[in-house]
Amino acid sequence: MPGPLVGVDWLAGRLRSSGLVVLDASVGAHRGADHRIPGARPFDLDGALSDHDAPAPHTMPGPAAFTEAMRALGVDATSTVVVYDGAGVYSGPRAWWMLRAMGFDRAAVLDGGLPAWTAAGLPVEPAAPAYDGPRGSFTARPRPGLLVDAADVTAALADPAAAVLDARTRGRFDGTEPEPRPGLRGGHMPGALNLPFGELLGPDGLMRPADELRDTFRALTGQRERLYFSCGSGVTACVLALGAELAGLGGRTAVYDGSWSEWGHPSPTRPVTTAT
Numbered sequence: 001m002p003g004p005l006v007g008v009d010w011l012a013g014r015l016r017s018s019g020l021v022v023l024d025a026s027v028g029a030h031r032g033a034d035h036r037i038p039g040a041r042p043f044d045l046d047g048a049l050s051d052h053d054a055p056a057p058h059t060m061p062g063p064a065a066f067t068e069a070m071r072a073l074g075v076d077a078t079s080t081v082v083v084y085d086g087a088g089v090y091s092g093p094r095a096w097w098m099l100r101a102m103g104f105d106r107a108a109v110l111d112g113g114l115p116a117w118t119a120a121g122l123p124v125e126p127a128a129p130a131y132d133g134p135r136g137s138f139t140a141r142p143r144p145g146l147l148v149d150a151a152d153v154t155a156a157l158a159d160p161a162a163a164v165l166d167a168r169t170r171g172r173f174d175g176t177e178p179e180p181r182p183g184l185r186g187g188h189m190p191g192a193l194n195l196p197f198g199e200l201l202g203p204d205g206l207m208r209p210a211d212e213l214r215d216t217f218r219a220l221t222g223q224r225e226r227l228y229f230s231c232g233s234g235v236t237a238c239v240l241a242l243g244a245e246l247a248g249l250g251g252r253t254a255v256y257d258g259s260w261s262e263w264g265h266p267s268p269t270r271p272v273t274t275a276t
Helices: 008-012 063-072 092-101 113-119 150-157 170-174 210-221 237-246 259-263
Strands: 020-024 080-084 107-110 162-166 226-230 253-256
Touching: 008 113, 080 092, 080 113, 092 107, 092 237, 107 113, 150 162, 150 226, 150 253, 150 259, 162 210, 210 237, 226 237, 226 259, 237 253, 253 259
Parallel strands: 020 080, 080 107, 162 226, 226 253
Antiparallel strands: none
């Protein structure tokens, strides 16, 4: 792999290569779109690739369930995986981070996602509801610390060597815009910093250059060594994780799996502050 991010030209030149698996990790309105990159298989974050017994949406499934889901998608231990989504760079990084958290490094995000692919005039095909090809040999090997819980984030907020960055919009972070999930409080964790995930993207919908990303992170975090990322449900926090990796800040990063869906829930009550 050339790194955690590949361009549409890179993928187009290898689309039919043996061992390449393309996964569509679209969510929400883009989930189940009527067209896809040829051969793409559905990495269903709103379905099998979340733990629906957990209280927060998009919670990482356990190793056994993740192994089964990847094998059902035909992913082998030696596969090269490219993930994308229909919004651009939105939920694809979540799939990339989940694979990393389960010990799989041969994965990359498609820069710009499906919009960049179609803008380049590259082919699409009608989407299939499911993958029905050969099963894979993937085995999850969880890496502790890449996905963290509320206790870890509480400790990070009190750690002067750590920074907690929230990828939600400024209005949601400040508590001046309503949360899209009913029942959640507005605002943010005391001590958290706001970095809306869209600020890591250029006007073309592609990830910004590494030096710009590095400057963006350092302007907020200074020289703090450990970075923790949060958002609404653990999805766009992974855009920040991808940006940190591209900026050369990846070694000590983590994603808060429950994110605001857990922290902002009224029970149990965790500290929240607003801009007012």
